[in-house]
Amino acid sequence: MTRAAVVFADGCEEIEGLSQVDVFRRLGVECDMVGLNKLEVNGDHNIKIICDKLVDESLLDYDMVSFPGGKPGAIHLRDSVKLNKLMNQRHAAGKWCAAMCAAPIALGKYGLLNQAEFTCYPGFEKEILAEAPEAKFSEAITVTDKKQKIVTSRGPATALAFSYALAEALGIDTDQLQEGMLYKQFKPQNS
Template sequence: MTVAVLLAPGFEEIEALTPVDVLRRAEITVEILGFSAEVTGSHGITVKADKVFDGDLSAYDMIVLPGGLPGSNHLRDNDELIQALQNAAQSEKWIAAICAAPKVLGRAGLLDNKRYTCYPGVEEEIGVGNHSTELLVQDARMITAQGAGVSLAFAYRLVEVLGGDAKKLSNGMIYDQLFEEN
């Protein structure tokens, strides 16, 4: 399995790097595709991309879109990315988006008749699909999440659907203990 995480200027660092970290811990191949060789997030953290996005996502089993502003808007406004996402959906690849990034899926026409979630209020801009207030939503081969605070749960779901042992990983990272009663 190979995953592409796309970074546009102004991406949300937690929403981008948490899935990269967790997927790599699960020994799933992840490539960071930047709109340039180095991309600076919305909180001033610069990340070196593994590759520059060239419009082709056909080599990937899953595409992950982090939120953040203006990062999500840059993703949404990139016509090559919209076409590549449409092609990925037609090829039944996994597509995941968090926070404001579901707006990209909306522009690509991928939320029609789909359940999704997003950062509160972004659904008004999206205007299609069946919005849910759940923190994490999976509808067929599409996974969406509300925001930065859900980044670990989002990443573990990505591991799970790609066949990794998300439970073992979340236990090892002390995540599950957050929800145990003392």
């Protein structure tokens, strides 16, 4: 069975993280909500998020591990030594890693965006390119770098596009779900 994990930290952008969990679960993907260092996370807009578990070695077992943005949450993810080590192990094993909005700064600091094409919330590309000068920035809504196994996206308005891109990276057909959620009627043209 395909398994995914979304890692939440205080100050995360709630819509970005919960959209991923929602889409994965609608598609029948086992998706765990993982707290960076506590089970009850306070999102950037004071929405409490109750996680299923805490970051541990089991992150190595998931097919996809993804980070929502929100600047405070992204900084917590970026600065976690434990998460850095685990994500580097995942990347070395050829497993999918993903981040959206401000959270690609974590992947940049971890060294995972070297040689990768990526996108992020406007302005954060400067920090990322300082950490990963060989990375290639794109203004696309979502970017899936199949060679590096990295998926990135821009911000809150792109949360559903990102969520579908995550599932599609894992080989899951999202067409029927997009239709059922009325996404196709409002789908951005460059996603």
